[in-house]
Amino acid sequence: MGVVKTQFAFEALKSIFKKPSTEEYPHKRREPPKDFRGRPVWLIEKCVGCGLCARVCPVKAIKIIGRGKEVNVTYLLDRCIFCAQCAESCNIRAIAIVGEFEFAGYDKSKMSYIYDKKQLVEKEAEIAR
Amino acid sequence: MGMGLMSGSMIKVVIGPQHPALKEPERFIIEVEGEQVVQVTPRIGYVHRGIEKAMENRTYIQNLYLAERICGICSHAHTTCYVQAVEDLLSVEAPPRAKYIRTVIAELERIHSHLLWLGILAHEVGFDTFFMYVWRDREVIMDLLEEISGNRVNYAMNTIGGVRRDLDQEKISKILKGLEVIEEKAKKYIQMIQKEPTILKRTVGVGYLSSIDAVRYNAVGPLARASGVKRDVRKDDPYIAYDDISFNIVTRDEGDCFSRMMIRAEEILESINIVREALSKLPVGDISVKTRLVIPPSETVSRVEAPRGELIHYARSNGTDKPERYKIRAPTLANLKALCKMLTGIYLADVPVILAGIDPCFSCMDRMQIIDCEKKEKQSWTLDDLRRYAREWYQKH
């Protein structure tokens, strides 16, 4: 019993001088690890609109309209479970996973991301002009 | 002794069903005479989420992530069981490297699950300091899992035909370093559990289950092993890489809450050795094989040893890309009968410890009602009330 008491006292004393074990979030942000599964981002210039990502997504968070140069991807953040299956299934690697994790919000309508190839092409053409 | 308050009347104590923070709510109607429990009736099904039906409406790939979400703590056990079943239907086998990686994750999961449970039991007996220390140290494993798989829970490591991520040298050395920390701590915990009077007083001899009863009521996992029954799917029906790895099944003979605590602490050490051995033997090669998405008609049963005991999945395919029938038997259901047996004849004050003693899922009993049969009175108790009652009772006796 004595051993245990000393061990506990020792552990408790050590804890007094240590900084708190809990993370000081949100004052200090921890960097997510290198391979963190965060939000998927479409590299729309690569996407061909095959629709595979939308088919494998377990929660129907992806909607694809059009094909080829006309493709329009709608990604619903409020449905996504961050499984990264879409990125894995895309044969062209048109989906990248970024290490973001702070998505809380009050407005669901702000949680959809739209990627449109046509607009992108138009924008690029404008810049070129 | 202690019978004065309610003597003479049979009282029904209703525990459960809902607790928003923990999964698997259960309701128990506990009939007490004085302070002694006479009969226990479980009522399950409060968190029926329709997962089996939902699985029939999703493709095999989508079901991976649904299977993962059956349980938050042993998510890898569920996906392993799922992919095993699907691979069996497809008659494909995962490459050896994938099997070893699955083993590593499975054992890391067991370590963090057992640590979590040790903390919960310490909390139930009113020893919150121990709870804090254990949960602090558990973070080491959670961080490792995040590092390897990209997420602290729901690791999504399994896929049909292998695993999704590889282990590189950097990750392996991080795992080994983390295991050293946990090994040292686990040894310290074992010493503490054996000598700390707070724990001993609340757990020794509490919730006794004889080995005969453990077999009769089909107890599984650490609950059976704590009653001296050598029952472990990892040895009885080796899956993934367990037949290549040497390890012991830890058993104890006491059959009480204390031995359940010791079993878990000792299994942590055993798991650490399994991870080390698996990492040292890690074969080179691919981590997954390509598989078809449409599965010919067939049926199969797959089982794994989840941290809480034997987990069974049954799958039937019908030639489409969706299963025709899927059935899951989680270890807690198997342990329910044994739990009712253990609860009969004990003091009401021991109920939280015994409930927590089989599985953390059962600490979900946040709200309880006391119905006095004779007076037709109803009283509502929360889990905190029950805990407080238990602590005060133990101070008096």
Ligand code: SF4
């Ligand atoms: S799978 Fe890839 S190429 Fe096909 S629609 Fe999705 S992002 Fe585009």
Ligand code: SF4
């Ligand atoms: S990460 Fe998973 S849930 Fe999110 S969009 Fe991709 S497939 Fe769907």
